[in-house]
Amino acid sequence: MRYLGPVFRSTLALARSKNIARFSMCSFSTSSQREKQKKGILELLAEKPVIGDGSYVITLEKRGYVLAGTWTPEASVVYPEAVKQLHKDYIRAGSDIIQAFSFYGTDDKLSFTTGKGKKITYTSEEVNESACNIAFEVAGDSGILVCGGLSPTPAYTEGKGKEFVQGEFRKQIEVYKKKKVDFLLAEFFGHIVEMEWAIEVMKGAGMPIATTMRIGICGDLDGVSVEECTLRMAKAGADIIGTNCMYDPAIALKTLKMMKDTLDKNDLKVFLMTQPVGYHTQEIEKDTRGYFALPEFPFAMETRLLNRMDVHKFARDAYNLGVNYIGGCCGFEPYHIRALAEELVAERGCRPPGQDMSSGFKGLKDSMFEEQRARGNREYWSDLKPGTGRNESVLLSTIDPVPKK
Numbered sequence: 001m002r003y004l005g006p007v008f009r010s011t012l013a014l015a016r017s018k019n020i021a022r023f024s025m026c027s028f029s030t031s032s033q034r035e036k037q038k039k040g041i042l043e044l045l046a047e048k049p050v051i052g053d054g055s056y057v058i059t060l061e062k063r064g065y066v067l068a069g070t071w072t073p074e075a076s077v078v079y080p081e082a083v084k085q086l087h088k089d090y091i092r093a094g095s096d097i098i099q100a101f102s103f104y105g106t107d108d109k110l111s112f113t114t115g116k117g118k119k120i121t122y123t124s125e126e127v128n129e130s131a132c133n134i135a136f137e138v139a140g141d142s143g144i145l146v147c148g149g150l151s152p153t154p155a156y157t158e159g160k161g162k163e164f165v166q167g168e169f170r171k172q173i174e175v176y177k178k179k180k181v182d183f184l185l186a187e188f189f190g191h192i193v194e195m196e197w198a199i200e201v202m203k204g205a206g207m208p209i210a211t212t213m214r215i216g217i218c219g220d221l222d223g224v225s226v227e228e229c230t231l232r233m234a235k236a237g238a239d240i241i242g243t244n245c246m247y248d249p250a251i252a253l254k255t256l257k258m259m260k261d262t263l264d265k266n267d268l269k270v271f272l273m274t275q276p277v278g279y280h281t282q283e284i285e286k287d288t289r290g291y292f293a294l295p296e297f298p299f300a301m302e303t304r305l306l307n308r309m310d311v312h313k314f315a316r317d318a319y320n321l322g323v324n325y326i327g328g329c330c331g332f333e334p335y336h337i338r339a340l341a342e343e344l345v346a347e348r349g350c351r352p353p354g355q356d357m358s359s360g361f362k363g364l365k366d367s368m369f370e371e372q373r374a375r376g377n378r379e380y381w382s383d384l385k386p387g388t389g390r391n392e393s394v395l396l397s398t399i400d401p402v403p404k405k
Contacts (some may be wrong), residue, residue, distance in 0.1 A: 026094070030343035038143050041183045041208050042239055044096065045271045045324045049344050052088040052275055052327020057102050058298070060086065068298055070112050074122050077398050082123045083131070087138040089334040094341025094352030095327070098139060099147040099185065100131035100176075106168040108155050124171045132179035147210075148176030150186040150202070156194045167196065169201045176205065185206040187244045187275075190214050190221040190288075192229045199236040210240035210273060210325070216247045217255050218286050226255055230262040234270050241360040242273035245329040246290025249306070249314035252276035253321060260322055272323045276314075278331030279304040291330075295397050303388055305331060309381045311339035313328050319344060322343075 044050050057073070060066040065075040065082040076083050087098045110122040128148075135146045155161075176184060184202050186209070189195040189248065195211060203208045211233045219225040219373045224232075233241045242258065243252050252274045260272060279301055281291045291297055306314075318326045320397070326344075328336055341352040342360065352358070364376035375381070 007390075025269055025353055026096075026348070038145075039095070041145055041147075041210070041325075042271070044145075045240070048324075048348050049319055050096045050325050051094050051337065051341050051344070051348075052094040052273070053087075053098050053326060054275075054328040054332030054334065055278065055330045056083075056086065056099070057103055057128055058330040059333060060101075061298070070104075070120075072104045072110055072112070072122075073112070073127055073131065074120070076127055076134060077122060080130060080134050083134050084138055086334075087135060090143070090337055091138065092352065092354040093334040094354070095337055097143070097145045097147055097182075097327075098135050098405065099149050100128070100135040100181065102128045102131040102149055102172065102189070103151050103171060105131070105149075105151070106153050106155075107152055107171065108168055124168070125175060128172050128175040129179070132175065132181060136179065139329070145182040147183055148172070148181035149186050150184065150198050151188045152190060152194060156191065156197075161273065162197055166197050166201050169198055173201060173205050181207070183210060183248050185210040185212070186211045188214050189294055192222070192224050192232050193219050195229075196232060196236050199233070199238055203237050208239045209237060211218050211238040212242045212244035212273060212275065214246040214290060215243060216251050216285060216288070217257060217258065218288055221288055226258040227262045230259045234266075234268045238270060240271040240325060241326070242275075242323070244275040245277055246281075246292070247276055247284070248279060248281040248291075249274075249276045249318070251281065251285050251308070253314070253317055253323075256318070256321060256323055271325060271326030272321075272322055273282040273327070274318060275327040275329045275332070277329050278306045278311075278333065280306065280310075282330075283399055287399065289402065293399050295400065301331065303390070303393065305375070306336060308339040309384070309385060311336045312343040315340045315343035318349060329357060349401065 057066055057071045060075055060082060061068050063082060067077045083101045090098055105124055105127045107124045107269060110124060110127060112120055139146050150169055150172055153165050155165045155168060184205060184207050186195060186198040195213060199209060199211060213220060213229055215229060217226060220229055243255050256272055256274050277291055279291060284291060284293050287293050315326055326340055338352055338354060345351055361378050361381060362376050366371045367373050
């Protein structure tokens, strides 16, 4: 089959031979033209690689706006300015899409008791409405797409059944329909059955459907293979499928290769996307718990952070594989998103909006320090083997076994 990949490959040689400064900032429709000219997600994916956004829950926890442990999105109601700023940061870095911050935004997840015994309850409607309002306010007339997200429900693992679980999804989707988001994304699903239930509800919304599972090469939490998950998402009606969270780019791309091969073999035409974590996680490649199994999660992950060259490589490898929707999840900060956008300047035909303060590697040549001037080239950073600066750091961590129930 002819795989649905980008049609911008003819510009690749241009990036290799020309300075990226020759490309102008990514431009969008004016206010009066927006509704007529703004392209949908599927149209964009057919033309060029699309840059997603990055981490919300983890980044906002670090900034003091999300509770570690519950990881819920009430900041969209309580601290809207914090959410708004993070959206702005991703757009300036080069994101074509921002996702309304409503992760874990179902009623059954938004009611909990804190460690201090305080009862916290928000409604799915208020969180999702506020998240959409913030995202649309930031997107404005820029042409940036706004995505409405679904995530796993506690009800599924509690065995409350299909009708209850789908009811939780419907409440979110009703808000997204009212707010007229550009497409829907079901993300972070660990069970293909729950994902199929989500897709079934999403199909009734009349919007493009993207679906990503938190799986690596070993498949879902029930032992369903990557290949079967791929087929079931595609056949259920998803327009875009892929992976998100839990694993680093290297593991994610191994999984995406399995997905792509399955699609090719079965002549299924859907787009691929990936939004991995912004950390190195090689120890847990075959652990279905993902990076939650790492002893450093969540408060000591910084030593595992991807550097910008890691992200440049990820962007190039993902694009070469045929992945058109490339973004990040937990740990992917705005500077990581900028690295994605800068790596694919030629394929996309423009530089990110923050280009006024980003001149690439060559910017170091303007430094007053000789050491920095010598590093003002891509080769230096591509060849670098970074140190940790720690006398007692280890190469790989020891992973605890799965706890007994």
